[in-house]
Amino acid sequence: MKWIGLTGGIACGKSTISRMLVEHSIPVIDADVIARDVVKSGSPGLKSIAHEFGEDVLLEDGNLDRRKLGQKVFGNPELLRKLEEITHPLIREETRRRRRMLEDMNTPLAVYDVPLLYETKAEDQFDGVIVVSCTKEQQKERLRRRNQWSESEIEMRIASQIPIQFKEGQADFIIFNNKDEQHLLREFDRLLAWLEEQKKS
Structure with a gap:
């Protein structure tokens, strides 16, 4: 493929x-969709983010407050790196899983x-x-x-x-x-x- x-x-x-x-x-496999999936409410990814950046990056319903997290990490290379260390491995693994599914279907x-x-x-x-x-x-x-x-x-x-x-x-x-x-x-x-x-x- x-x-x-x-x-x-x-x-x-x-x-x-x-x-x-x-x-x-x-x-099309969309990395942004996968990035949202791996930090959805209750996920291990979201728990890791809350542990690293504080509970204030969560909304009242338990979902990620993307704007608040963005305000913390953008412009701060060290915090951005910490966020990427949490999310990138999760995104890569889910991407591999979806890619294998397409390959198994002989998608060209x-x-x-x-x-x-x-x-x-x-x-x-x-x-x-x-x-x-x-x-x-x-x-x-x-x-x-x-x-x-x-x-x-x-x-x-x-x-x-x-x-x-x-x-x-x-x-x-x-x-x-x-x-x-x-x-x-x-x-x-x-x-x-x-x-x-x-x-x-």
Whole structure:
């Protein structure tokens, strides 16, 4: 099975591309979904986070207060590393389980939607990497529209990731999500053609 990584900068449109792939019957494993699953209420992952960062990162219903945790770790490399030491092994194990299921079904190609592909130095694990890109100003504007974050929170979230220009330079395929919807659809058609080539190679 060809194993393709899908990544990009925050708010560049990776989730949109992921959704479009699913609509075209291309299997996608979403690291963000897995990351939420491994810290759901009552899970060992959430208990480890509460032990490390304090009970105040939990909501009254026992779920994770993502914003409060984010405020603690973003901008603090040491705390971010501690969080990743808890979550990354859990995410990797669940990813392996889901990938094996697809391989057992003789799936020819699957995509792994993972925001921190380059940050975790995972690029060598893939047969190819897709990067979704846009400008930094577009990232900021999209984050303002969809979150209640302050400008400093937005800057920290963007700064916590490797610059998009580096990711473009490492990518096997780039989607430029920096214009209108029609442009994105044309970019997606290019992607589908590239994925078909990957199946044959």
